[in-house]
Amino acid sequence: MDILQNNIAIEVEDLTVAYHHTPVLWDIDVSIEKGAISAIIGPNGAGKSTLLKSMLSLIPISSGTISFFGNPLKKMRRHVAYVPQRSEVDWDFPTTVVDVVTMGSYGALGWITPPGKKERKLAMEALEKVGMEAFANRQIRELSGGQQQRTFIARALVQDASIYLMDEPFAGVDAATEQSIIEVLRELRANGKTLVIVHHDLLTVKEYFTHVILLNVHTIASGPVHTTFTTENLQKTYKGKFNALKGGIDELIV
Amino acid sequence: MQSEIIIIAILASLACVIPGVFLLLRKMALISDAISHAILPGIVIGYLIKESLNTPYPIIGAVVFAMIMVVTSEALHRSNLVKPDTAIAVVFPPLFSLGVILVSLLASNVHLDTDAVLLGELAFAPLDRMIVFGSSVPKSLVKMLIIVIINLAVALFLFKELKVSTFDPILSKSLGFPPTLLHYLLMLMTSITAVGAFDSVGAVLVLAFMITPAATALLLTSSLSLMIVLSFGLATASSVLGVLLALRLDAGISGAISTVMGGFFILAYLFSPTSGMVTKMRNKMRIKNEYALSIVMYHLLNHSTAHDMARECSFEHLADQFSYPERYLKKIVNKAIEKGYVEETNAVFLITEKGKNEAILRTDY
Numbered sequence: 001m002d003i004l005q006n007n008i009a010i011e012v013e014d015l016t017v018a019y020h021h022t023p024v025l026w027d028i029d030v031s032i033e034k035g036a037i038s039a040i041i042g043p044n045g046a047g048k049s050t051l052l053k054s055m056l057s058l059i060p061i062s063s064g065t066i067s068f069f070g071n072p073l074k075k076m077r078r079h080v081a082y083v084p085q086r087s088e089v090d091w092d093f094p095t096t097v098v099d100v101v102t103m104g105s106y107g108a109l110g111w112i113t114p115p116g117k118k119e120r121k122l123a124m125e126a127l128e129k130v131g132m133e134a135f136a137n138r139q140i141r142e143l144s145g146g147q148q149q150r151t152f153i154a155r156a157l158v159q160d161a162s163i164y165l166m167d168e169p170f171a172g173v174d175a176a177t178e179q180s181i182i183e184v185l186r187e188l189r190a191n192g193k194t195l196v197i198v199h200h201d202l203l204t205v206k207e208y209f210t211h212v213i214l215l216n217v218h219t220i221a222s223g224p225v226h227t228t229f230t231t232e233n234l235q236k237t238y239k240g241k242f243n244a245l246k247g248g249i250d251e252l253i254v
Numbered sequence: 255m256q257s258e259i260i261i262i263a264i265l266a267s268l269a270c271v272i273p274g275v276f277l278l279l280r281k282m283a284l285i286s287d288a289i290s291h292a293i294l295p296g297i298v299i300g301y302l303i304k305e306s307l308n309t310p311y312p313i314i315g316a317v318v319f320a321m322i323m324v325v326t327s328e329a330l331h332r333s334n335l336v337k338p339d340t341a342i343a344v345v346f347p348p349l350f351s352l353g354v355i356l357v358s359l360l361a362s363n364v365h366l367d368t369d370a371v372l373l374g375e376l377a378f379a380p381l382d383r384m385i386v387f388g389s390s391v392p393k394s395l396v397k398m399l400i401i402v403i404i405n406l407a408v409a410l411f412l413f414k415e416l417k418v419s420t421f422d423p424i425l426s427k428s429l430g431f432p433p434t435l436l437h438y439l440l441m442l443m444t445s446i447t448a449v450g451a452f453d454s455v456g457a458v459l460v461l462a463f464m465i466t467p468a469a470t471a472l473l474l475t476s477s478l479s480l481m482i483v484l485s486f487g488l489a490t491a492s493s494v495l496g497v498l499l500a501l502r503l504d505a506g507i508s509g510a511i512s513t514v515m516g517g518f519f520i521l522a523y524l525f526s527p528t529s530g531m532v533t534k535m536r537n538k539m540r541i542k543n544e545y546a547l548s549i550v551m552y553h554l555l556n557h558s559t560a561h562d563m564a565r566e567c568s569f570e571h572l573a574d575q576f577s578y579p580e581r582y583l584k585k586i587v588n589k590a591i592e593k594g595y596v597e598e599t600n601a602v603f604l605i606t607e608k609g610k611n612e613a614i615l616r617t618d619y
Binding site: 056058077078080081082084088089090093094095096100103106107109110111112114115139141155159 | 411414415418422431481
């Protein structure tokens, strides 16, 4: 795909989003390099999830343009996978884990064609990658939070996109799950995929990410972790509240 | 005649089950009620055009009014001033009432009355006949057969699309299956089915056919495709039993079918092997008993050393120690004795070797 050769995977320009005429994102400019694994960081209510959702046209935007490899989302849907927060679907839906993961292949199948052996095999491979193969035939309502998250990630793997947007994949999962998720993300990056992840834990930013977008309604800073993830920028992002971390950024940088 | 009534009832139920399963999973059960009522003015207007129900006009009119219902209620709750269920409940009664007024004003001397709309006339359905391939068949049988075929085709061809847009609309959108389009397709299917079924089985039975078999099936299975198949089975069984029951009792057919369906639902609600109330209570009881057995044995194990055994391992002390009623405790201790975990000597309970191993096993989390 020639399109995907472009060095900039995602370009957000002058993005403003409002709920009931109150801006939640103001004049956002972000450009994300191909192959980067970027964290969106910011306090509660900073608009982190909103930024992901507006990139995906899931909510109306007031102004601005968003392009993926230089093209609007409409042309690029198949290349963009989204991993929502776990709470966004009904886990009582009557279906199995492997069935949910297979849904990731529906886009490539197009209308009417039902999934077959090939799609099921892809789903099983994705489940193996996230360490969930033993749960393939479980009812989704029996899953723990971490297992739900890994199911969602397996589904995104099956989508075989170029860009992965994930909303807090590490929220409420145990350390082992977090480790298995980060391994999958690193493998994706090694395969040239671009990842953008809403993240909460400042302590793991240095370890997990190459780039960081500091957000608090405005873009405070965005760029490579080593130049952008600084005490000064974090203080601007979290305003006064960041002083709570007494050791400042030095602790985080270790 | 009797077999024709049964076949019409089965076809109507199968037609209703297909949109019903998806409406239920989308938490839109109330929409089927609203649609089956709100289409009435459309049917009346469509009827008046040619003074007949056997033209496409009543169906077109019904679809138009179903869409008015859906779009208006959605616009209301999108305004954030009204909750979705309130929005539906506010919109459909005026539309239905408009239909009732139209019937009494304009169509009072014709074959269309509100009783028929609500309760149907399944018993008379075979009277209105047409010739198909040289043989005489009831018109409603042909009509329902066509709707069953359409609905089955939609469910078969668009199964994965309906499934993904029901489970995860956002994913559906990003995969290129617009959830709004599929939503309106489902609404269209619901209204065509409702208008097709209402004059033979009535609006109330349409609602029962759409929701009750699906709700019953959901208690029995956790697979969407199996849920649809089970709903078909339940709908068919209810139709057959309902018609036979009605003829035996000389009662209303729609009412009898609804009652049988309600009966199946209650049975599944109580006795479903996976999620029935009785099953759940039995599991709860079992867990409670096992837990009681574990802690009583663990207590006996802890005090199986000689010096405090006589005191700690008497029944009086156990009754003191645990908050269980004496009778229940007695039952638990007897069970432990029965299993060979505990022996009674001089009113003191001694834990056996077997019991020790079991107690350690049980408390080793």
